[in-house]
Amino acid sequence: MTATSTGAKSLPRASTPDTLRAAAIAIAPMLAQGVIARRPRMVELAGRLGTDRRSVRLLQEFRRRYGPGPLRLRVPFRSVALVLSPEHVHRVLDGSPEPFALANVEKRGALNHFQPRGVLVSHGANRADRRRFNEDVLDTGNQVHRMADRLVGKAGEEADELLRTAESRNSLVWNDFAQAWRRAIRRIVLGDAARDDRELTALLTELRYDANWAYLRPKRGDVRERFTRRLQEYLDAAEPGSLAELVAAAPSSAETAPVEQVPQWLFASDPAGMATYRALALLAAHPDQAGRVRAELTDRDLARPQDLPLTRASVLESVRLWPTTAVVLRDSTTETEWDAGTLPAGTATLILSSFFHRDDEVLPQADRFDPQAWLDGRAEQDWSLFPFGGGPGTCPGRELVLFTASTVLGKLLRRHDFRLSAPALRPEALPAALNPFAVRFAVSAR
Numbered sequence: 113m114t115a116t117s118t119g120a121k122s123l124p125r126a127s128t129p130d131t132l133r134a135a136a137i138a139i140a141p142m143l144a145q146g147v148i149a150r151r152p153r154m155v156e157l158a159g160r161l162g163t164d165r166r167s168v169r170l171l172q173e174f175r176r177r178y179g180p181g182p183l184r185l186r187v188p189f190r191s192v193a194l195v196l197s198p199e200h201v202h203r204v205l206d207g208s209p210e211p212f213a214l215a216n217v218e219k220r221g222a223l224n225h226f227q228p229r230g231v232l233v234s235h236g237a238n239r240a241d242r243r244r245f246n247e248d249v250l251d252t253g254n255q256v257h258r259m260a261d262r263l264v265g266k267a268g269e270e271a272d273e274l275l276r277t278a279e280s281r282n283s284l285v286w287n288d289f290a291q292a293w294r295r296a297i298r299r300i301v302l303g304d305a306a307r308d309d310r311e312l313t314a315l316l317t318e319l320r321y322d323a324n325w326a327y328l329r330p331k332r333g334d335v336r337e338r339f340t341r342r343l344q345e346y347l348d349a350a351e352p353g354s355l356a357e358l359v360a361a362a363p364s365s366a367e368t369a370p371v372e373q374v375p376q377w378l379f380a381s382d383p384a385g386m387a388t389y390r391a392l393a394l395l396a397a398h399p400d401q402a403g404r405v406r407a408e409l410t411d412r413d414l415a416r417p418q419d420l421p422l423t424r425a426s427v428l429e430s431v432r433l434w435p436t437t438a439v440v441l442r443d444s445t446t447e448t449e450w451d452a453g454t455l456p457a458g459t460a461t462l463i464l465s466s467f468f469h470r471d472d473e474v475l476p477q478a479d480r481f482d483p484q485a486w487l488d489g490r491a492e493q494d495w496s497l498f499p500f501g502g503g504p505g506t507c508p509g510r511e512l513v514l515f516t517a518s519t520v521l522g523k524l525l526r527r528h529d530f531r532l533s534a535p536a537l538r539p540e541a542l543p544a545a546l547n548p549f550a551v552r553f554a555v556s557a558r
């Protein structure tokens with residue numbers, strides 16, 4: 113530790129070789145896999161190289177050698193720090209958006225490709241306004257969304273159609289699942305009229321791949337304009353029984369920019385689909401837990417909206433084991449004091465969820481499927497576990513995601529058996545990464 117010219121202690125700094133190791137082992141593989149849209153080949157390669165496990169080991173080593181952090185990296189032209197302890201995760205997430213702004217420079221570079229006025233890249237009064245709008249439409253904090261009686265039918269119908277396809281082939285593969293999931297999401301967010309609008313999704317996917325490159329790729333105004341125009345048409349139609357109806361009814365100011373809030377709901381639903389599909393894989397690999405989930409489904413009328421606690425907890429475990437938001441980023445707006453020293457204003461603070469969620473030096477259940485942790489209060493009190501973030505910037509779509517995912521899982525599992533054809537999952541040591549594109553099931557009616 114060194115003293116600054118003002119006498120304040122400055123936080124420990126990783127050596128240059130350690131900074132390079134952090135870049136090569138923890139950061140580059142995450143960027144290569146695509147932060148805004150996953151690149152299937154890179155996801156496959158990262159899985160083969162075991163980069164997630166190596167990243168956990170590296171950050172554990174840093175914590176032993178440099179202390180609990182935050183640990184500053186030696187990056188030219190940018191102050192960057194790694195968060196290494198759950199107490200600091202708590203402090204940063206609870207201290208958002210001041211002094212830890214969600215609208216971080218790199219995140220803005222990415223999301224400016226298609227939603228420069230999205231809440232996630234907003235700050236100050238605009239952020240407060242857009243956050244309130246998101247919470248209103250997404251019914252944040254309510255486990256069963258106020259429009260759930262309409263939404264449940266849409267998700268259920270798409271799950272039924274998926275089951276028919278799976279039954280006819282005796283198998284389920286990612287592509288079929290993803291198509292059904294996206295149909296359900298378009299219906300929920302924009303209305304039944306958008307069910308088959310794959311072009312809208314394709315335009316957004318193009319923009320998301322650009323967003324993976326952040327500032328390194330020029331913006332494509334033409335694609336964004338086509339996407340936004342099409343999206344606005346659905347919002348103007350405000351189809352009853354969809355979130356678009358609620359968008360039209362929600363109070364908004366000149367700064368709210370509703371059409372720039374909705375892309376996040378659509379694109380963030382892709383990882384929600386991955387989490388659901390991985391939850392299905394987890395249950396297939398844990399027949400005892402699947403039996404308990406089925407017991408929860410028995411006697412329930414799945415056409416009615418309701419909370420399915422264990423099914424929901426299985427989705428939470430899926431997203432804990434394989435977090436879809438690999439890194440939570442903040443930029444500090446002022447100088448901040450820590451036990452080990454001072455962090456300058458303007459520091460990019462990196463919180464790697466894949467490290468905290470699988471840190472076997474801290475979590476007894478790190479590499480096991482333990483949905484019970486989400487039911488008995490252990491997970492909710494533990495700042496090592498934050499698949500949906502935490503504090504004032506917590507994902508406002510959390511409950512809607514869990515409701516939709518558990519409804520679909522419930523429909524799939526109720527009368528059908530899913531056996532994992534690939535890959536093999538060992539319950540006593542779950543892999544650090546699970547590539548959803550490669551997961552296949554054998555399906556049979558019960």
Ligand code: HEM
Nearest residue numbers: 231232377380381383384387437499500501505507508509
């Ligand atoms: C598995 C699915 C999802 C996960 C794991 C997830 C996780 C997260 C996380 C960790 C954040 C905080 C990011 C940060 O602190 O920088 C976030 C923000 C956000 N999420 Fe989600 N999300 C998911 C799906 C969704 C869906 C489907 C929606 C909308 C329907 C949604 C809406 C949002 C919005 C609007 C924000 C920005 C919040 C803000 O800036 O205050 N998310 N999400």
